[in-house]
Amino acid sequence: MRFLLLFMFAAFVIGWLAMWTTSQAQDNSATTTGQVAANDASFLANLPPDPGEAGKATLEGIDSDGDGVRDDVQRWIALNFPDSEKTREALRQKIIVMQQFLLDAADSVNSYNNFLNLQKANACLAYVRPSDYYDIAIEIKAQTLNTYTRSSEWIKASHHLSGKVFDSLTDRKQGCIFDPDVMPN
Numbered sequence: 612m613r614f615l616l617l618f619m620f621a622a623f624v625i626g627w628l629a630m631w632t633t634s635q636a637q638d639n640s641a642t643t644t645g646q647v648a649a650n651d652a653s654f655l656a657n658l659p660p661d662p663g664e665a666g667k668a669t670l671e672g673i674d675s676d677g678d679g680v681r682d683d684v685q686r687w688i689a690l691n692f693p694d695s696e697k698t699r700e701a702l703r704q705k706i707i708v709m710q711q712f713l714l715d716a717a718d719s720v721n722s723y724n725n726f727l728n729l730q731k732a733n734a735c736l737a738y739v740r741p742s743d744y745y746d747i748a749i750e751i752k753a754q755t756l757n758t759y760t761r762s763s764e765w766i767k768a769s770h771h772l773s774g775k776v777f778d779s780l781t782d783r784k785q786g787c788i789f790d791p792d793v794m795p796n
Contacts, residue, residue, distance in 0.1 A: 667758050679707040697791045701739040705732035716764040722771035734786030
C-alpha cells in the first residue's frame, strides 16, 4: 500500500502517467491509466484506508472521516477520477444522497425526499460529465450497492416511489450544490 502511494506521489511530481488498481463489486480488478496534475496529489494523500471486507459488514459501511461518503466509495471516486475535481464533487454529492436513500429505506417520506435529491445529483453529474454520465452513473451505483443488504434496501426504498410522478430539471447545473463552473477541471 505504501509503495503504491509513493509511486503515485512520484508520478504526480514528475508528471508521468499514474496507474492504479481498483476492486469492483464482483471482486474483479481493473487497471486504469490517467494523466494526473501535480496539484491534485493532496487529495489522494488524505484518502481513508481501504476498509476491505469490514466495510461490507453493515449497511452503513465505514466512513472514517465522517464526510457522508463510505470509505470504499470515496477511494473508488478518487482513484478513478483524479484529474477532475468537478467530477469528484458531483459524485460525492450523488453518493451522499444514495447512501441516505439506503439508510432511510423503511420510511416512505424520506425515500421520496431522498429521491428528489438524487434527481438533482444526477442532473449535476450529467452537467459535469455529459458525454459519459450514464456509464459513470452505472459504475457508482455498482460501487454503492456492493452487498446483498445494500441492494435489498435500495429495492425497498424504490418501492416507496411506485406511482409517484417526478419533474426533471431542465437546467442540469441547478442540480449541483456547488458551482462546477468555478472549478478548473
